[in-house]
Amino acid sequence: MTNDQEVKGLIAPIRDDLTSGAAEIALQAISIFRNLVAESEHTSAAELKKLLVEIAKELVKAQPAMAPIFHLANNVLMATKDAKTTDEIIHKTGEALDKFEAQLCSSAAQIADHVFDLIPAGELVFAYSFSSTVVSSLLNARSQRKFFRAVCTEARPSEEGRKLASMLAAAGMEVIHTFDSAMGLILPQCRVAFMGCDCIARPGIVNKVGSWLLALACRELRIPLYALAGTEKFVTDERLFEFEDHMRPGEEVWPDAPSGVRVLNKQFELIPFEWIAGLVTERGILQGKDIDQYVSKLEVHEALKIEGALT
């Protein structure tokens, strides 16, 4: 596998996945890297490195708002940067993937522990969009015999809120579902709200469109809204704004819009830290003032640097 078309073909399911959260998509990206190195024994070291760079770049391009994808790609490239032989590249890639996967899974488990304490028994709990971290946290609380009902909305246009409702209901949880604009009607009955997030830096939290309205409504109604995210979601302030490039076809919103109507389909938006009650990470619940130490001076592989960036 050497040509651009094949790389793009591999990445296509990730680019077109509009209903999975960032952590879930990162697991899919790990599989892509794993399959690649499994088939690369007879590829030259130079060619394999070129291939890893191409895949890394295409992955980041496919989901520019999803920090774990960027970190995964960067970790693989940095780990294999000085490798000399094909065997060494395969080995270093495997190590980087294992480490990243283990981190994702252990983050999710620790976040779920923190979330357990935030869920008031017997109450309505709001959850927005789809985040595997939110799902695992709610199911963990339920499996530990904390009983509550979940409320979620469609999350147009991809309707990943229905995926959330279906998964929670399949696990035996009582779910109330409505359309997104009815948040104002149902939120006053909820005691806490949760959402995942795609990336975090000092300007705020990037998540699925609709999160801004949710956060504004929660602030107005004094309902604590928590964003759940492992620290693999942190990026530099500059990279945070890459989410703005993520425009999808208008046809996904309105397939047969009449001429004269331009249909806008953006996927992500920025929510100010001040509007949320906290960011639940594997290292505890963080506030805006705690962010600085996590937005580290990350070493970024040459291939993934942002063009025209200041540093």
Added chain:
Amino acid sequence: MTNDQEVKGLIAPIRDDLTSGAAEIALQAISIFRNLVAESEHTSAAELKKLLVEIAKELVKAQPAMAPIFHLANNVLMATKDAKTTDEIIHKTGEALDKFEAQLCSSAAQIADHVFDLIPAGELVFAYSFSSTVVSSLLNARSQRKFFRAVCTEARPSEEGRKLASMLAAAGMEVIHTFDSAMGLILPQCRVAFMGCDCIARPGIVNKVGSWLLALACRELRIPLYALAGTEKFVTDERLFEFEDHMRPGEEVWPDAPSGVRVLNKQFELIPFEWIAGLVTERGILQGKDIDQYVSKLEVHEALKIEGALT
């Protein structure tokens, strides 16, 4: 036509119309009364009165949030209350209908004149849900050579926002359309926002679900939001809350929801006066403090009084 089933059949299109505004539906209700009296020459006075009462009650029940429907029904019943003969009832009904229709039309024209001054030329103008008053106001401004672009969202679940987009585009206006939860992304680019409304009293303005989030976002972003409504939208404080009865089937939101998921489909919600820039009526732009004089001690026909009401 005498039996209950027939009356219900006549009203069904009004009950199931989820994409028309209150003023538009009132015009449909006028037609129903007109058709009835046109066929009633040979009906006894007592029977015709009974029929008018039944239709009036069913109309109000079909759209409990829509004030013009209530006023139309009440005006017909009050006008014919003391009529003795079939001819007299037919004549009084016709008069009441003509007067109401003329009022609706002249209100719309006067509101459009006020709205003209509120539209900044060359800017983006947000419009929510579907209101014939909003449509006629925007088209009037355009026909008077004020050029601007309109932004609207779907208005799930009935998607009457698409009806709005289609009508404006068909009239040659440039329209930007997106999904409801993307309000937070597009509103910052808009200079003014308009919505219709279904009824008004001192507690606030009742309109399609989603208006609360819109009003909250507009307040946050300091974008003036105007509700457009003729004074036929005013009701007593008590009748205002009738909108809470208007629950629709969950299948209209999610036809094949899995078991364990309860789907909530409410249609209307209350927006506080303080959140809007003004209520544009045929008598000018009103503020919350001006409301008292319009929430008059209206004489309500016995058949339309709210059960258990205080007065």
